[in-house]
Amino acid sequence: MKKQMKKLPFFLPFGGCRGRCVYCSQSTITGAADLISPELVSSVLMDLDEPREVCFFGGSFCRFGFSKVKEYLDSVVKYAPEGSRIRFSTYPGDLSNKSMRDLINTYPIACIELGIPSLDPDVLSLCKREADPEAILNDIKNIMHDSLPLGVQMMIGLPGQTKESSLADLKKLAEIKGPISWDLRLYPCLVLEGTELEKMMNSGSYHPINLEQAVKWGGIFIDRAVSLGFNPIRIGLQESELLASKVRGGPHHAALGEMIASESLVRKLTRNSMTGPWIVPDEHISKFTGHGCFGLQRLAELNGTTVNAVSEKLSFFPRAENIV
Ligand code: SF4
Numbered sequence: 391m392k393k394q395m396k397k398l399p400f401f402l403p404f405g406g407c408r409g410r411c412v413y414c415s416q417s418t419i420t421g422a423a424d425l426i427s428p429e430l431v432s433s434v435l436m437d438l439d440e441p442r443e444v445c446f447f448g449g450s451f452c453r454f455g456f457s458k459v460k461e462y463l464d465s466v467v468k469y470a471p472e473g474s475r476i477r478f479s480t481y482p483g484d485l486s487n488k489s490m491r492d493l494i495n496t497y498p499i500a501c502i503e504l505g506i507p508s509l510d511p512d513v514l515s516l517c518k519r520e521a522d523p524e525a526i527l528n529d530i531k532n533i534m535h536d537s538l539p540l541g542v543q544m545m546i547g548l549p550g551q552t553k554e555s556s557l558a559d560l561k562k563l564a565e566i567k568g569p570i571s572w573d574l575r576l577y578p579c580l581v582l583e584g585t586e587l588e589k590m591m592n593s594g595s596y597h598p599i600n601l602e603q604a605v606k607w608g609g610i611f612i613d614r615a616v617s618l619g620f621n622p623i624r625i626g627l628q629e630s631e632l633l634a635s636k637v638r639g640g641p642h643h644a645a646l647g648e649m650i651a652s653e654s655l656v657r658k659l660t661r662n663s664m665t666g667p668w669i670v671p672d673e674h675i676s677k678f679t680g681h682g683c684f685g686l687q688r689l690a691e692l693n694g695t696t697v698n699a700v701s702e703k704l705s706f707f708p709r710a711e712n713i714v
Pocket of ligand 1: 404409411415
C-alpha cells in the first residue's frame with residue numbers, strides 16, 4: 391500500500407473569507423483564534439526532520455491575494471524538508487484568476503480542496519455562500535485544464551438541502567472530474583454556538599438533521615461517492631472538547647464518521663447481494679463490530695433478519711499487503 395505522507399495542518403481561521411457562511415465558526419472547528427503568519431509557519435517547518443504534507447486550512451486560502459499566498463507557499467519550499475508537499479482549502483472561484491493558478495502551479499501541490507458544500511443555488515443562497523454553481527463548474531474546468539490536483543469539501547443537512555440535491559451535486563462533480571480520483575471530505579452540518587445558523591434554528595427557519603438521518607444520508611452519499619471515484623479522507627468534523635461544548639444542534643456524535651463509513655459499506659454489500667454471504671477485507675472488521683455492533687445491526691436491518699443470522703454469513707480475509 392502506498393505510504394501516505396504525514397500531514398501538518400496550519401489553521402488560518404477565516405483567512406481570506408469575505409463573508410461568513412451561516413454554519414461556520416472556525417474558532418470552534420479549529421480551536422485556533424488567530425492567523426498564523428508565514429514567518430511562524432517557517433519557524434515550525436525548519437525544525438522538521440522528514441517531509442510533510444503541509445496543509446493550510448480554515449479559510450479561503452487564495453483570497454489572501456497573490457503576495458500573501460506566495461509568502462505562505464514560499465515558506466514551505468524554503469523551510470520544509472525536501473519532498474514536502476502542499477495542501478490547502480479555498481473557495482472555488484479563488485482560482486478563476488489565471489495568474490493565481492500559474493503561481494500555484496509552480497509549487498509542489500498535493501491537493502487543492504475546494505469548498506463546495508452544495509451546487510444548489512437555493513442552498514448556497516440560504517448558506518450565504520457567494521457562489522454561482524455554473525461559475526463553480528467552469529472554475530473547476532479551468533483548474534483541471536492547468537493540471538492542478540483537486541479535492542472537494544462537501545456537506546449534508548444544510549438549509550434547503552435534500553438528499554437528492556446532494557447526490558445530484560456529486561454526479562455533476564463526477565462528470566467533470568472523469569476517471570481521476572478526487573479526495574473528498576464530507577461534513578454533516580452542525581449548528582455551532584454564535585453562528586447565523588443557530589439564529590435560524592432558534593427562529594424555526596432551519597431544522598437540523600438528527601444523528602440517524604445523518605448516518606443514513608451520509609452512508610448513501612459516501613457509497614455513491616466511492617462508486618463515482620471519490621476518495622473519502624474525512625467524514626465529520628474533528629471531535630474535540632471545544633467542539634462538543636459549542637454544538638447547539640444537529641448530528642453531533644464522536645463516532646459519526648465511523649458510523650457513516652459503516653452505513654456506506656453495509657449499503658454496498660446489500661446492493662451487491664441482499665442475502666449474502668459477504669466476504670470483506672479484514673481492515674473493515676471494526677465497521678461491523680464498533681459502536682455497539684452498529685454495522686452488524688444495520689446489515690441485519692437492511693437484510694430483514696437478526697444480527698446472529700448476518701454474522702454467520704459475513705467473513706473476512708486478510709489483504710495481501712497485510713500478510714507477512
Ligand atoms: S465555510 Fe469557508 S468560506 Fe465560509 S466562512 Fe467558513 S472558512 Fe470562510
